[in-house]
Amino acid sequence: MEKRTQEMSEEKKVLIFAGSSISHEDASKVLDATYWPPISRGDLDRAMEQGYNIIGIIDGIFFSRAAVAHKEVIRAMKGGATIVGGCSMGALRASELDVHGMIGVGKVYEWYRDGVIEDDDEVAVATYPDTFEPASSPMVNIRETLRSAFHTGILSEEECTSITLLAKRTHYSERSYFGITKEAHREGILPEERSKELLKFCTENECDVKRDDALLVLEKVRQIINE
Incomplete structure (x- = not known):
């Protein structure tokens, strides 16, 4: 039984794309996972090549480089990955791709899904290039x-x-x-x-909706790991 549990655990390789809405340091205190910078075009394909099969998308690139494409997300899910999105780019893509199996969580995801907000700029921020910390308010x-x-x-x-x-x-x-x-x-x-x-x-008294939703993504990924 112990060997089987170990094998099942090794099958779950977890990756989180974050850095602007929550730092890797803070996120790692909540969830033990591999953390990459905000997602951009091609990153999901690279993640799949490296064997990641539980992926959380929190932050992403919007305007400075090509954003992660819908077909990349769908391709990753067809390849066996479970993908959770919320907060920022994750919320945007989840609202568009939940019908294809992407899991959306959080208030921002619900706003996009329900048409309360529509524009990418609702979650976009300027960031410091070295740390990805926000330099503007979402x-x-x-x-x-x-x-x-x-x-x-x-x-x-x-x-x-x-x-x-x-x-x-x-x-x-x-x-x-x-x-x-x-x-x-x-x-x-x-x-x-x-x-x-x-x-x-x-x-x-800022209402940090994005950080709250980032934490929900991490908690949802934790639930999936423990299933």
């Missing part, structure tokens, strides 16, 4: 944080809507709470003191 986080500010009473519903639209008009690589609140004051949506109050709230 739109999905901004949406939830501004909604939280509304529910807390810091913003009216109209102000929340106006500032959300302002953030959406901003290029994904330039989105930040500092820039958004400053522009909200410049456009006359908020007076200066309230824009400063909003900035303080956002920086201290």
